[in-house]
Amino acid sequence: MELVLDRVTKQYKNKIAVDRLSTTLTEGVYGLLGENGAGKTTLMRLICGILDINSGEIKCDGEEIGSMGERYRDLLGYLPQDFGYYPNFTAMEFMCYIASLKGLDRNYAKKQSRLLLQKVGLGGEMRHKTKTFSGGMRQRLGIAQALLNDPKILVLDEPTAGLDPKERVRFRNMIAELGKDRIVILSTHIVSDVEEIADWIYLMKQGQFIAQGTLETLREHYLSVTRADGQGGLDMNFNLEKLYLYYFSEGEED
């Protein structure tokens, strides 16, 4: 599976939300880091085919995703940020509803829903209405629905938001596992989440990738930019947060 973004641009009136982004994604976990308004959610929606691209293209195994239609959506699993959960649906009903929209067989959908709800720790809450759920429980339900069709491309927008530390650790492990045989793209504000599980990290600012690479290459990048700025040099205690702060505290000063 290969997802290629070629000079992808999305503009809202006078604001360019995503600016000529190009990259190639294969199986693995990809983390998007950036401030609010950096263009992460827009980029994810473009990848999911929710938004139309103004220019450029996204291809899945060589085929433009817009022309693939249902075939492309069949490969997708998406967890949007802050989405509606139909308060009067039980967790099981919600899963079955999404499964029906994903075209899954009813019996398989029930079996899979039960399995996934147990996997995300909602096995005992299947028959409870989602309006009784806490933010963290809803988030877990959201992750479970994204996995219903065993997607080859999994897009998670702020998946760890609202989760307690224990749940976050569980999800990091789950996502790392999922990334072995599929493309997992996740965005977050929480630098440590990305640092721990992402194979490849993108730092986004004003619709552009300002830095990208593995943790190791980003370390080298950090050293070179800080050295050039006369701010640093050889930093043995590098972590991603330092690079993040380097770019984004700089933005605040601007």
Place this chain on the structure above:
Amino acid sequence: MWFEWKKLFERRLNVTAMILGYVLIGVCVAVWISDTSFYDDKTQDYIEGVNAVRRDQQRAGAQTDSLSEEYITQLVREIQSHHLDLESDEAYVEVIRPLGDLFWVTAKNYTDMREGIIDRNALNEIDLTDGAHFYEQRMKKITDFLNMDFSFGNYKEVEKVYWIQKAERTKTPFRWGSRDIMGMVWDLTALGFYLVFVIIICVSSVFSSEYESGAAYLLFTTKYGKSRLIWSKIATSILFTVGYIVVGIVLALTAIGLFLGFQGADLPVQLWDSVIPYNLTVGQACAANFAVMLLVSVATALVLLGCSAGIRSSFATLVIGMTLMIAPAFFPMSKESGLWNHVNYLFPVRVLDLKTVLGSFVSYTVGNHVISYVEMIVTVYIVIGVTALLWIRRGWCRV
């Protein structure tokens, strides 16, 4: 589709509106039945409710079974023999009240179509030398109306020919019988107008609530989120629209049928207005009114689904729906523009009152082809419905 039903029925506002709609119908039927009155000469008091309907049926049965020229001539002669001003209280007590509907139907036939109220004394002015010419008067009245000068434009020759031929084909003499029950049934089908408000409330959130809750972005990424989901929501909304109205009307009809029966369904619609040019029984007219109501309701529901998908706000869609239904009631008919009037006639508030529609002589011409008001209503609302269907898909998938 089960999930869409669940969403529809789990919204508190929807359920409240549905219950209130049926309660309104129930109250109206109860009031209609209990308000029906009949003056009993023997007790010199009014009988009300079911008994009043029965007495009216007995009176109508005793009067005649057909409004033949001879019968009408005899009737008018008898009325004239009282030498009373028919607007007077004395005439009401001695002539009008004992005759009941028979008086009003006859007097209306001799009243000019431009008159807003029935000219009772028109019956005193009929020259009975060689009969009352009831049916001749009916055709004369129609012809005079069609030949009138209207400030907003006159009837074209093809329209005059069309309406006169249609009116001439009406079966005469008219059968006679009690109008009470079928009058109620006809009013009931028109009352469905209020049920459309319930449809508006329930349908306005079908698509927009998905945007408002944020679920739309998730639905868009599912395999069938841009295809089958739309049809599922449309099918649910249409089935709900049809089902809700049918159940409401059937329940009300059952109540009427149980208490009163449906005697009079085979009476001609001309007993409500002799100039109506359609050859229909009142039973058929009620069925037609019911069909038009369903068509208008479904088209309205589809338009609102389009708004719901396109505008993405339940409240804005609700306001649009309510405005579409209520505002046209206040649109005046133009004295200059026939075109505006012809458009004005097509708003839901007007087309749902088939009792007025049938006797309105409104027609539309395309070249030399005349389209009657009823045909135009059906055509326009089918076109609106189909257009809305296409619009819904565009609105939902547009991002």
